[in-house]
Amino acid sequence: MKAVYLTGLRQFQARQVSDPTMVNDNDVLVRIRTVGICGSDTHYYTTGRIGSQVVQFPFIIGHEAAGVVERIAKKVTRVKPGQRIAIDPAVSCGQCDQCKAGRENTCRALTFLGAPKQLEGCLREYIIIHEKCCYPIDSQMTFEQATLSEPLAIAVYSVERSLQSGYPNVGILGVGPLGMSVFHVLRTKHVGNVYVTDRIEERLAISRQLNPAWSGNPDRANIVQEISNLDPLLLDIVYECSGDTAAIGQAIELLKPGGTLVLIGIPETDAVSFPIHELRRKEITITNVRRQVHCTQKAIDLLALRRITVDSMVTHRYPLEETQQAFEVVANYRDGVMKAMISID
Numbered sequence: 001m002k003a004v005y006l007t008g009l010r011q012f013q014a015r016q017v018s019d020p021t022m023v024n025d026n027d028v029l030v031r032i033r034t035v036g037i038c039g040s041d042t043h044y045y046t047t048g049r050i051g052s053q054v055v056q057f058p059f060i061i062g063h064e065a066a067g068v069v070e071r072i073a074k075k076v077t078r079v080k081p082g083q084r085i086a087i088d089p090a091v092s093c094g095q096c097d098q099c100k101a102g103r104e105n106t107c108r109a110l111t112f113l114g115a116p117k118q119l120e121g122c123l124r125e126y127i128i129i130h131e132k133c134c135y136p137i138d139s140q141m142t143f144e145q146a147t148l149s150e151p152l153a154i155a156v157y158s159v160e161r162s163l164q165s166g167y168p169n170v171g172i173l174g175v176g177p178l179g180m181s182v183f184h185v186l187r188t189k190h191v192g193n194v195y196v197t198d199r200i201e202e203r204l205a206i207s208r209q210l211n212p213a214w215s216g217n218p219d220r221a222n223i224v225q226e227i228s229n230l231d232p233l234l235l236d237i238v239y240e241c242s243g244d245t246a247a248i249g250q251a252i253e254l255l256k257p258g259g260t261l262v263l264i265g266i267p268e269t270d271a272v273s274f275p276i277h278e279l280r281r282k283e284i285t286i287t288n289v290r291r292q293v294h295c296t297q298k299a300i301d302l303l304a305l306r307r308i309t310v311d312s313m314v315t316h317r318y319p320l321e322e323t324q325q326a327f328e329v330v331a332n333y334r335d336g337v338m339k340a341m342i343s344i345d
Contacts, residue, residue, distance in 0.1 A: 001019050001126050002344075004124065014320070026130050027076070027129075027131075028131050029069070030126065030134070031125060031344075034065065034067075037341075038150075041063070042327065042330055044116070053115060056117070060123050062123040063114040066085065066147045066149075067085060069085060086149045087135070102293070102294070104293050105292060124344075141304060142311075148303075148314075150299075152184070154181065154295075155182040158185075158289045167190055167191055169191075169194075170186060171194075174242025175207040176200075178264055180203075180338070183196065188307050197217065198242075202336025223250060227254055235255055235259060240261065248261075253278070255284055257282045260285045261284055262289060320342055320344045
């Protein structure tokens with residue numbers, strides 16, 4: 001089969017390798033059709049690491065994916081050959097204290113597609129995954145939509161963890177794929193004003209399809225001043241989706257006393273500082289998001305019922321052979337990129 005390996009910083013290499021072999025009774029062989037490039041993938045591409053997760057080259061990355069079931073092991077009942085599926089990239093043990101508490105996303109033995117020293121990723125023609133990672137999709141859903149169910153599931157989880165009663169006023173800092181997914185989910189809820197920011201004008205243009213109360217570029221406007229002029233009492237919730245440490249400081253300034261800061265974006269640095277006295281005086285709640293739990297099917301249902309339409313988020317498409325070009329565009333935020341998709345025929 002064809003596979004694309006990350007062989008060094010900013011270096012991919014296409015190879016012909018043996019097809020994977022099923023060894024467990026719950027294995028499913030999947031032919032990958034689409035892979036989305038995530039911000040975490042670009043961290044591995046540009047720096048070779050996320051925190052303590054360090055790539056040992058060569059390695060296959062990529063975890064947002066959809067495809068078709070080719071074969072199943074003898075005890076698999078969840079899917080059947082020929083079925084089109086979305087993929088949940090996380091594999092939990094089901095036995096540890098975290099899993100038993102319903103926190104599979106913080107499983108003590110969690111493995112994840114495309115994560116160093118865990119599971120090889122999806123930038124290849126075939127993968128073998130546990131059947132519980134397979135989510136059937138209907139014939140009307142495209143593979144790109146199914147692939148986007150992964151970041152959408154994170155957004156569903158983030159909103160579930162943080163949304164308050166009433167009509168809270170909300171900020172979304174960074175309307176890339178995760179921020180836009182959060183915005184889409186919020187549009188299915190009862191919220192007040194939604195304010196969005198991003199440094200890429202094309203992303204702001206896409207976000208305006210959902211009618212934010214205000215949108216702006218922090219490189220061109222004082223976003224704290226602009227938003228506080230419109231909402232003098234400030235915001236109830238801010239979703240930080242960019243991973244930019246400066247945006248975290250802006251988020252704290254934008255929050256009213258008793259507000260909630262939701263950290264979704266992944267910073268490139270290992271340590272982040274907070275204005276502790278402002279946090280203390282405002283009694284700000286900080287909610288960290290670790291991927292998602294029990295939200296993949298919810299995301300797929302939102303897409304299937306057309307309550308959320310994500311097609312405009314896919315701005316760039318590449319064949320597997322042009323993976324290097326695709327990552328250069330995404331990592332350098334070129335050409336107004338929102339979400340780049342890799343197609344595998």
